[in-house]
Amino acid sequence: MSARFVWRKVVDLARIHTEKPELIRAQVRSLSRQVPVLYVLLLANASALAYTHYGTAPDWLTVYAVVLLGVCCIWRAYSWTRAGFEINDIDACVWHLRRIRLMAAVFALLFMAWAVAMFRYGDIYQQGHVAYFISITVIGCIFCLVTFPPAALLLVVFVLVPFVVYFGFLDNEVYIAIAVNMALVSLIIVHIITSYYAAFSGLVTSQMDLERQHKTTLELSEQNESLAFLDALTGLANRRAFFAYLDDAVTTAAAQAETQSQQSDSFAVAMIDLDGFKPVNDVYGHPVGDELLIQAGKRLRAILAGDALLARLGGDEFGIILSDYEDATHLITLGRKVCQALNQPYALSSGSVQLSASLGFATYPTVARTSNALFERADFALYHAKKNMPGEAVLFAAHHETMIRHDSQIEQALRNADLSQELSLHYQPVFDVETGDVKSIEALARWDSVLMGPVSPATFFPVAEKTGQVGMLTEILFGRLLREMREWPEHVSVSFNLSARDIVLPNMTKWLIEQIKANGISPERLTFEVTETAFLRDFAAARTSIRYLRSHGARVAMDDFGIGYSSLRYVHELEFDCLKVDRSFVTPLAVTERSRRIVKTIIDMCTNLEIDCVIEGIETQSQRDIVIELGGRLVQGYLFAKPAKRPVLKRLSAILKKQ
Template sequence: MLVLLAALLCVVGSYVSIQLFRRTLQAGGGSRFHWCFLASVCAGSSIWGTHFIAMLGYQPGVPVTFDATLTIISVVIAIFGVGIGLFLSTLRNRWFGALCGGGTIGLAIAAMHYVGMFAYRADGIVGWLPNYVALSLACAVVFGALAIDRLRVHDHEGHPWTATLLLVVAIVMLHFVGMAAFTVTPIAGFGSGPQSEVFVAMASAIAMAALLIVGTGISTYLVEMRTRVDAQDRLHHIAMHDTLTGLQNRHAFNGKLRRLCQRLVKGGPPFALLMVDLDRFKPINDSLGHPFGDKVLKAVSARLQEAVRDNDMVARIGGDEFAVIAPGVDDPSVARLLAERIVEVLSRPFVISGQVADLGASVGITLAPADGKDAETLTQQVDIALYHAKNEGRGRHCFFDPSLTETLRERRLLEADLRRACMREEFEVYFQPILDTATREFAGAEALVRWHSPERGVVSPVLFIPVAEELGLVTTIGALVLERACAEAATWPDGMTVAVNVSPVQMMGGRLASTVAQALHKSGLEPGRLEIEITETALVTDDELALRALEEVRALGVKISLDDFGTGYSSLSYLHRFPIDRIKIDASFVNQVPHDPGSASIVRAIAQLGESLQMEVTAEGIETDAQYSYVAEHGCRHMQGFLFSRPVDAATLARLFGTHEKNRSVA
């Protein structure tokens, strides 16, 4: 039973020792000394305990005692010998490290054993068989070296069982072959008799101490392993999740998409891939700051998780871009319902820290395996579908269709051409004259940008301005138009004004006033002859920032016009809060008068509103004499439209202003 107990201690001790050996080999710097100390104490004590517990089971047939000093020396030899061997095991060369380190550990086992045997005092004639002694030394060195070699080879296994088995063999072979070399011949007349109580107590204490030390090693190993596993779990979570929203990140998304596609090849289940992009996040993030933008993204993430099914994966893969993988979905109607729910949920206003964020979202959809089975292909397809959804007006969803690939290619080419156009300054400024109905003369003109591309010809602003806004080029284009418009207006007769449209992106950029001041300074145009035209869209995103920008422009002496008046949902509040000098009636109302009673009432009401607020009123889109007569009759002093002139270049406008008698005569 004692031999079995020693064998159990040997196996358990070797298992723990190999784990601690491995941590020693893996560690670097000062931590290697700590792991080496713990490994040496645990391994030396288990080797020492195995030897002495097994010796309790040995029956020499004579009285036996232990020398306390040599017993203590033997355990010290085991601990220090293993420690030296471990440090030698870390040598760069694998074979040299295994031979020196493992061999030293084997010699330490042998030295502990034979010093321990010298402490074993048997009252008889003691003899040693040299051949067995040599064989035991060889077994300890060879198997110790092999154990270290296997440990280094299988360093990344769950547990290097081969190394553990070899260490057990080294200890067991040394002990039992070494005991075969030990002989005791009783002296005649001396009986064996029972073991002394001191012997039993000392042996029990040795066994107990060894078991406690090995138990401490086991506990340390388990605690360290649990800590390491927890740390790895945390690192894995960090690596696979977005730190801001807690959603899975691009890396996790790519991994899952790749695995699902691999299953598709083997006949796995279908799935739908949806890409979600927030429509108006950038202006909110720029105007209200990144901390507020982070709060918005967290709220968006929460709503997205509520909108999808329980088994759907939601990942944040970019700044304001999210992806949804819906396993088991191959029916377009099911994917459509999911996309519509996402668009609807994200279109509701977000109220965060007392601020209202009105976002909206666009969604691209592709189905696997119907549209493809490759992760890269599916990702490209859903990107194409998303671009199409955004180009169609945002706040909607779009399925991938092969025909959309050509649309995206054209979009990419347009973006490249637009960037080159900005570098080459291919943009021209055209002007549409504005008539003063009181004097029946032209009072000025509105500046309109035109792009004459060498490759494309004339490109409509309706086509390229939204692209320029997305690419961040509209500020450059806007500054160019403003500068050229002011320069041309400076050559017109005194008193004539020029109106220049300003994009919401320009107004929210924080540099509108400085851009206007620079254009005025370079051209020498009087500030009172310049009007900046804005739309209600520019005021929706952040009214405080818009108010600040307009007040800075107004302080320069420049006038402010509100374009497309009547098409928004809060126009009256804008007139009350913002420094507006002129309101322009949208052409959609004017082209229905005087025949449509509703449009006629709106035009009449806006004209009266402008008069009561002491604001100038301009009617756009005048094309017929009937429209002119009705609008003039109801108080609109300024008009522009094809009835007077189409947009013309600067040279034509100069001739028009310089040669037209009274500029315009209307019966």
């Protein structure tokens, strides 16, 4: 590296780059935060030095000089706090930088002279304080000015160099060592200033490039503003456009009603969901799923016309804002027409696929008068349709409002309840009809609310899951189960239900295994029951959790098998230890040949896979006989035993001990 190059480097660092206005603004912006700190540091350290020399050095040094220097520091600190407001005035920024460069030299000389004058007084400790004051203060000030090398280098020249020279020629080995040390530190500081400034200026340059790119992006965005409101896949309006249109519709209708002193025009909001889309997407892949969504969008566009806004809200969910309708009957008729169109088979590149669609309506102003409330009620109507009337259209009505309020009451009761006292477990055995023995016991949650009385699990668990409280319920119930299991015979196996949220959270499955081991219970005694809802939510996470549970010895069963999509992919990839056939197939066994064939198929499949098959919901002797005839072995239902509390379980345990 030549001397000329080094000299050019130093000159470049020492000058103000007026040709780079953004760099100057960045330096002023940084200094407006750091320089006040610098002056506070100067004043604090000078006050400490004056304090240790008070009574030893003259008052003009320890009092008057410090006061004068302090006033100067406060004045300069105040000036820099206001410099940030002039950041857009490049001339003012240059003036501030030139001023700080001058002030750095002036203040460096003043404080250096004052400190050297103090060095002549006091004992070795007080003189050592002077050396410490100069070294630590100047280093702190240099780092406050590191984004502006001209001022930082001046401090090196006017303070560190004289410091090294002055203390290097004192007839004291300690001070000579300090001088040599500071000489080395000075070289390192110059290197740090150079490196940091290069990084700082580079960052400013990068930010300028990003701002230019952002400006270009904004220009392109303005030119293509209409595209921002379109769904790229289907060509329909997107979620952003849907809610913007909905907000405008509510605002316009409310303003019309207020100005005209009459009831505003009504309109309807609809939510549509494709039932079974996720299994299709999982099995055939995303390209086929995209193809299906495109066809669904075309079918909807063919049915809806006029003033209706059709949007894809995300995934397989569509939204409609319909201003041209006559009455509720018209809405239901239109909804059924939409569902029927979406229920028709889809001719895709991988073959023909058929699924169904559910729809929920909410009307303005009958149901709600705000966009959020309308959307929530349309979504609730959709949820109600999917749960109770799959493939149909549901119009939000007064009894749905009652259901929402009831769910809200349950939510509040859950939040305010002492769940450790109000929750309990009932137990229902699973029998082996060939031997008459109890195969295992299912733990069933019960909630006896102080405020609401007994609440069905089918009611409070969905609310708890929706509000994020289900994890707390699981922890309370599972902890209680483990405590009770410690008192039972070791060969008693128990199944415990996990929510869809539980099974997709890795921390929860890890906690379950830790609790089993902490209670000294063999994991082989536990079977965790999960429903198909969990796989629809997050298949990959559910698969990981199930494998984790099974790898630690626990068993996993698929509950309510048959009522969802019951994809064989789930059975194959998730490697269940047991399938539990839903009671909806058992109830019509005595009168429906189709139900018998379905149950027989599931039993045979489980036999071939060498996994257990539990037939749930057996309530009559004829159902029992048919299940045995079909090859069923493990059964559960009121015919054999109703869910019971712990005292009844103890008697059951006594029977088990005799087996």
